[in-house]
Amino acid sequence: MTDSGKVYHRSCTGPALQTVQQHAQEQDITLFAGCFCPFVQRVWAALEYLHIPYKDYEVDPYQKPQELLNVSPKGLVPALMLNAFDPPRALNESTVILDFLEDIAAKSTHRSLFPPSTDPYARALVRLQSDHISRTLVPAFYRYLQAQDPEAQISGGKEFHAVVQSLVELFERAEREVGGTGLWVEGGDLGWADVMVAPWIFRATNVLKHYRGFEMPRGAKFEAWLERLFEHPAFKKTCSDEELYLDSYERYAFNRPNTSQVANAINSGRGLP
Amino acid sequence: MTDSGKVYHRSCTGPALQTVQQHAQEQDITLFAGCFCPFVQRVWAALEYLHIPYKDYEVDPYQKPQELLNVSPKGLVPALMLNAFDPPRALNESTVILDFLEDIAAKSTHRSLFPPSTDPYARALVRLQSDHISRTLVPAFYRYLQAQDPEAQISGGKEFHAVVQSLVELFERAEREVGGTGLWVEGGDLGWADVMVAPWIFRATNVLKHYRGFEMPRGAKFEAWLERLFEHPAFKKTCSDEELYLDSYERYAFNRPNTSQVANAINSGRGLP
Incomplete structure (x- = not known):
């Protein structure tokens, strides 16, 4: 097998594309996403499972917009912009974001990816x-x-x-x-x-x-x-x-x-x- | 500076030794500890802060007793033995143990190392x-x-x-x-x-x-x-x-x-x- 020089994709296809289209409206949480990034997919699946509203914002991780650098010091996706704060706040690191979403859901949608706190x-x-x-x-x-x-x-x-x-x-x-x-x-x-x-x-x-x-x-x-x-x-x-x-x-x-x-x-x- | 061949210590000294001596009695939690291990010290300080009762059990990490291998697959300290279960259960990995202690304390001593869940x-x-x-x-x-x-x-x-x-x-x-x-x-x-x-x-x-x-x-x-x-x-x-x-x-x-x-x-x- 030889390197055919294929380039990475810049937007989702299939079921993921439909999901992106359903999350185009402004929300308290903006997810900075990249269509092939597995670290993003973790956070994305958690947002869906926990029923937390979010806007999906696809960025090109190799042509980082300044907005991404503002929310993620290393320019890495996933990152969240939290628009309910003035000025907006930011979070990065997929595992940190996952814990944050759990804390949010515990107060709002009452859903959780964890066994109950009684165990x-x-x-x-x-x-x-x-x-x-x-x-x-x-x-x-x-x-x-x-x-x-x-x-x-x-x-x-x-x-x-x-x-x-x-x-x-x-x-x-x-x-x-x-x-x-x-x-x-x-x-x-x-x-x-x-x-x-x-x-x-x-x-x-x-x-x-x-x-x-x-x-x-x-x-x-x-x-x-x-x-x-x-x-x-x-x-x-x-x-x-x-x-x-x-x-x-x-x-x-x-x-x-x-x-x-x-x-x-x-x-x-x-x-x- | 040359390597003088000093050997690692096998038991605590100073304030830590006093603490070990105060935690010699059987408890629901046994901490498998090593006197110079920083990963142990994390868990140990958390146990103290969260006011969770424990028995301290110092092991030699280079001469691992079978008991340690039973509670920690890689033979690493810290590990916990949870004696309230029959047969006893075990936990390893310092960060996993820290989260566990937080969950325990939330139900028992009501202390926490985290900001409140409202934030x-x-x-x-x-x-x-x-x-x-x-x-x-x-x-x-x-x-x-x-x-x-x-x-x-x-x-x-x-x-x-x-x-x-x-x-x-x-x-x-x-x-x-x-x-x-x-x-x-x-x-x-x-x-x-x-x-x-x-x-x-x-x-x-x-x-x-x-x-x-x-x-x-x-x-x-x-x-x-x-x-x-x-x-x-x-x-x-x-x-x-x-x-x-x-x-x-x-x-x-x-x-x-x-x-x-x-x-x-x-x-x-x-x-x-």
Whole structure:
């Protein structure tokens, strides 16, 4: 496979495009978004799930408008502008925004991605899943996708497979100890760890499959989780058509220079920005 | 300076030893601790601040007892054993444990390290500080301390100074936008970010100063924060005498092989374990 020079997309397609069109009106919250960015997709799916009103504002992450730099010091999406304040305030970092949305929803829509506060241990198990996703699974995704040397690709694939497996073990532990969290168990609803990981699990089934021949772990239980995750309305309505992801991630798959701050961090062995 | 081969300590000294002795009785929570570990100190200071009863159980992190491996898959401290469950349950990862302790305290002692839930934006600013500490400040500390080459030591010192400065800017932003968080403002009380960062800021004033000649940022406001932080009872009672830290960190300062999983991660350019 050779680098065909495909360029990243600048606007959503498919179900995601419809969602964007439904969120064009001014609201207290403006989401600064990028159509192929998985960190954005986390926040976007949470906004949908928590029923929090927002305006979607797509920006080109490689041609950062000044407005983006005003709300996000590193110029990274996702970022929120909070228009109810005068002057407006801003928040960045996907995990910080997720916690903020939970706090907002607790007071307004009374929805939550977490187990109830009456069960601190169940909540801690979700935080443990989430910690594994942020610190281990997400960096392993990029190391694998950016690996050029065949041996590094093989070990990257094994590593990514193993970290997905470790997440499954954390889900199984939660099932055993507290009856399950999120969508892992049949009848469960979308949970915090589901939202945290879904964008990369989804890209594993298209981007990693296409560029690296990656095969997801097998098993009826795992496949049922995948289906519940990808078919959940709050997630599905944030998904574009496959072509958008394949085109937009070619630059990562061939590790083109200056692909992104995330790609640079992986290449230099530093933590993600 | 040459590596004198000092060995790490296995038990607390000074104020921390007194605190250990006061927490020898069985409780619903057992803290698996290590006397020089900053990740432990976070959790320990939070337990003290939140007034949550616990038993302190010091373990040797280099001679891991089977009990530790039972509660912490990587054999890392801090870990909690939750004895109220039958069979007992376990939690690991300092940040996961901190969130768990907050949830516990919300129901029992009604204390919290966070701004009130009525101010989600103020809480988000604290999460932003905390994110910077975990992902940027803590790794920069170890890169600096483990750097052997003089040039790497100089750049490591500049980097660590800059990331402390960035934390100060986040504190200043919170002061400007929500009147301040934690101990940064005079009259404030210990906060989440204070607890998250205190162990490394403290080690910067002894370990980094001794082995790298590091000088903290200056300024009346910064120095007043340092004093409030180091003198806060919940933190102070978790501190041993200086010699314990200088001895225990010599292995990091000379980057001895197999110093720790944290040291290995920094040497290999991976995220912290």
